[in-house]
Ligand SMILES: Cc1ncc(COP(=O)(O)O)c(C=O)c1O
């Protein structure tokens with residue numbers, strides 16, 4: 001749901017619709033807190049990315065960065081749309097496998113993959129392992145020598161670019177835990193090792209400069225740095241890099257005053273830069289891969305909460321507390337992330353009260369949104385926090401032993417539960433009683 005809600009997103013009872021489904025009905029049927037996705041919006045975003053590349057007529061691959069939202073149903077939806085996925089843990093890989101997602105369309109990321117995770121990836125023949133460090137090269141050499149099975153790999157490099165975004169979501173700068181540093185020669189040394197390894201089949205290079213990026217400069221610079229490597233490795237190793245993967249990071253609109261660029265602007269700038277460098281140096285344009293996460297699911301998700309207590313401190317702040325919070329959305333507490341909200345059962349009432357939306361967790365920092373202009377609320381009203389589809393549920397916890405919320409998919413006026421609400425029994429499911437002494 002975009003922050004600009006259309007008239008068609010409101011029914012004649014003044015209720016917010018999500019994927020054509022009345023949000024009040026969703027809350028009644030599934031309870032709150034509830035994360036509801038408009039599935040057609042996810043499909044449209046994927047199609048949109050595909051069309052941008054198809055129009056530019058360049059070889060490409062779109063790999064959904066599943067850390068943004070990874071559940072069985074989501075992998076199945078991505079499978080229906082025929083794109084790739086990237087995973088960053090054995091858990092994501094296992095979920096994809098359980099979903100019946102084709103393993104040859106999986107890229108496996110991570111800065112400290114365990115031997116067991118790599119074994120799992122090799123056993124299930126993932127499409128590509130995105131190798132991050134020398135320890136991983138050694139592990140993979142051991143494992144592939146033992147199995148005598150080759151594996152496709154890409155080297156993740158850090159291009160030394162500081163994207164303009166929150167420092168916790170910047171990843172391309174030199175001082176980063178991810179990838180082989182280019183400047184100090186690590187990337188060069190890594191490539192040499194890979195080329196000498198009998199069972200490591202290099203299919204490309206990868207970089208990811210960060211997340212929620214609003215300017216094209218970082219992407220263009222990243223494209224240049226990757227092409228520099230392509231040219232260098234052609235000269236030094238007579239190796240033609242088949243694929244350049246530029247990661248994700250395309251920013252989305254969370255608040256009314258943000259104006260993110262459309263993905264086509266970023267992607268066209270990347271394509272133009274790479275094409276011009278390839279033409280100037282008379283080499284073939286490598287295949288271009290991207291890994292959007294947030295821009296595929298972010299605006300498709302809405303978090304629904306029931307209003308409970310109110311606290312008005314005259315002249316200071318008006319708090320409205322809801323039945324969720326940092327356990328289902330850590331982003332405001334972690335990154336000072338901002339969201340817009342509406343009262344989903346009062347869409348046609350005047351928004352004339354300024355409130356800040358507090359969660360129910362035992363932390364002062366457990367706030368979901370500050371200074372929101374909303375209609376006056378009473379206990380039982382339904383607040384919808386918009387654009388929470390990325391890194392909400394996937395970063396959820398059961399802090400304070402609050403159960404994690406349910407997730408529902410809505411499409412063409414129908415809803416389907418895709419993640420059950422955690423129960424109180426689930427909360428203690430892994431606990432063991434103290435031994436009798
Ligand atoms: C390697 C990699 N690829 C892709 C992504 C997806 O980023 P975003 O959700 O910002 O598109 C991330 C997350 O930042 C990442 O670390």
Ligand SMILES: N[C@@H](CCCC[NH3+])C(=O)O
Nearest residue numbers: 067169211212331390391
């Ligand atoms: N989790 C972050 C983005 C980091 C993505 C992982 N590299 C967010 O919510 O914005």
